[in-house]
Amino acid sequence: MxxxxxxxxxxxxxxxxxxxxxxxxxxxxxxxxxxxxxxxxxxxxxxxxxxxxxxxxxxxxxxxxxxxxxxxxxxxxxxxxxxxxxxxxxxxxxxxxxxxxxxxxxxxxxxxxxxxxxxxxxxxxxxxxxxxxxxxxxxxxxxxxxxxxxxxxxxxxxxxxxxxxxxxxxxxxxxxxxxxxxxxxxxxxxxxxxxxxxxxxxxxxxxxxxSSHWDTRDWQLVTESSAPTDLQAQGWRFTLPPGFQPVAELSRQIGPDHAVNQLVVSDGLAAISVFIETFDPKRDQNIRQGDLRQGAVNIYRMRLASFWLTAVGEAPAQTVRDLARAVQYVPQAAR
Missing domain, CATH: 2.50.20.10 (Lipoprotein localisation LolA/LolB/LppX)
Structure with missing residues (x-):
């Protein structure tokens, strides 16, 4: 998660x-x-x-x-x-x-x-x-x-x-x-x-x-990679708030066994990301769904089919919530 x-x-x-x-x-x-x-x-x-x-x-x-x-x-x-x-x-x-x-x-x-x-x-x-x-x-x-x-x-x-x-x-x-x-x-x-x-x-x-003053020669090195992806081809459908346009669609590799898809939308000033990841019963069963807030950043989490959806962005809570709730997964439409 x-x-x-x-x-x-x-x-x-x-x-x-x-x-x-x-x-x-x-x-x-x-x-x-x-x-x-x-x-x-x-x-x-x-x-x-x-x-x-x-x-x-x-x-x-x-x-x-x-x-x-x-x-x-x-x-x-x-x-x-x-x-x-x-x-x-x-x-x-x-x-x-x-x-x-x-x-x-x-x-x-x-x-x-x-x-x-x-x-x-x-x-x-x-x-x-x-x-x-x-x-x-x-x-x-x-x-x-x-x-x-x-x-x-x-x-x-x-x-x-x-x-x-x-x-x-x-x-x-x-x-x-x-x-x-x-x-x-x-x-x-x-x-x-x-x-x-x-x-x-x-x-x-x-x-x-x-220059950093830390000596990192013996530290563990972790590389997080990302690559463009086509979420619509995977069956995902999004209804964006007025004025917001897609900025990026990425597949991000976080750790050896954890991949997350990400849609970034923006109106030029504010940005909202929708993260999509496979639901893991062992890892995710105790995570609370619904709204969270950190300052100007609002977060909305929900389960959709076998996936976790997390929308996070600097926008009012209703905007972030509506974006997440409007997401549809239509696997038969995937190419």
Whole structure:
């Protein structure tokens, strides 16, 4: 059964492949012209997250829970490199180079090699973002705020329906790098937020900061692989919430005897994954079906035929639940 640990909300859901950008793209993006649309602005924010050099500590807040992480991001002749270290709780660290990521678990002396992700803070866009303007209203504020000692511009992406959350973001006034993001429920209440508490940019970021201090020579190496798959050909049918489009269909190998199929859908900002795995009576009989919630992330688990379905995503509980309940398995239709 797929399990999750409580971690950053929207950047823990997409499981999308890393985006490799050209080296040397260090110039600050130009400011959006008056009247430019939300997509052009958001693409600038995404470009800044992928192309700039920066390092700092960001804090994720969910209710009374705070979790700090140290992030180092550099673009050089080898492409995009990154080091993400969780500073609270059990030590964890992920080292990424382009599309490959190594996650270190010192408490288990374990190195997990897996496809890299590009959907964590300060990244913003997921999949095809063309429909964002259809489902969100973008409202930019003229006021200047300060986050981590830097001036930033506040704007809001307000959902036009109750199927998705709204977002309030503050982006660096010079580079457009995302410095703070807040998730708001349909009633306008704060669900969670993530923000840099300190940050360095440009030449202040040293390549040595990408190196881990852990000696992993005697640690166990585990490789998690994924490959594209055709879920419809296997007999699966999905009814997606309005505005959400398929981003990826994957078959993921987790351990030697555990395979999971995954559908990722997104409206450009929010992502929902549907995990499908064979029901194992010995392993899964005590797992509770129904709703779970971790900050902005809602989870819905259910049994369908001889399979476990788990829908997980940063969307209101009803949206995640409806997506899972609408899944059909039609084995006779499989090619």
């Amino acid at each position: 797929v399990t999750w640990q409580g971690s950053s909300a929207r950047w823990a859901c997409g499981l999308l492949a890393g985006l490799v950008l050209c080296a040397g793209a260090q110039a600050a993006p130009s400011a959006p012209k008056p009247g430019s649309d939300a997509l052009a602005f958001l693409q600038q924010v995404q470009q800044a997250a992928r192309a700039l050099d920066y390092s700092g500590i960001y804090v994720y807040q969910q209710g009374h829970i705070l979790q700090a992480s140290r992030l180092v991001h550099l673009v050089d002749g080898t492409g995009e490199r990154e080091r993400l270290e969780v500073l609270d709780g059990a030590p964890r660290e992920c080292l990424r180079q382009n599309g490959v990521e190594q996650c270190l678990r010192p408490d288990h002396k374990l190195v997990i090699v897996q496809p890299a992700r590009s959907d964590h803070f300060p990244g913003l866009l997921l999949g095809n973002a063309q429909a964002i303007a259809t489902h969100y209203d973008w409202r930019a504020s003229s006021r200047i705020y300060r986050i981590a000692g830097r001036e930033c511009a506040m704007s809001e992406l307000k959902a036009r329906d109750h199927l998705r959350y709204s977002y309030r973001i503050c982006t660096d006034a010079k580079t457009h790098l995302l410095l703070k993001s807040q998730t708001l429920d349909p009633a306008g209440h704060l669900v969670d937020q993530v923000a840099f508490s300190s940050i360095r940019m440009g030449s202040d970021v040293q390549p040595a900061a990408l």
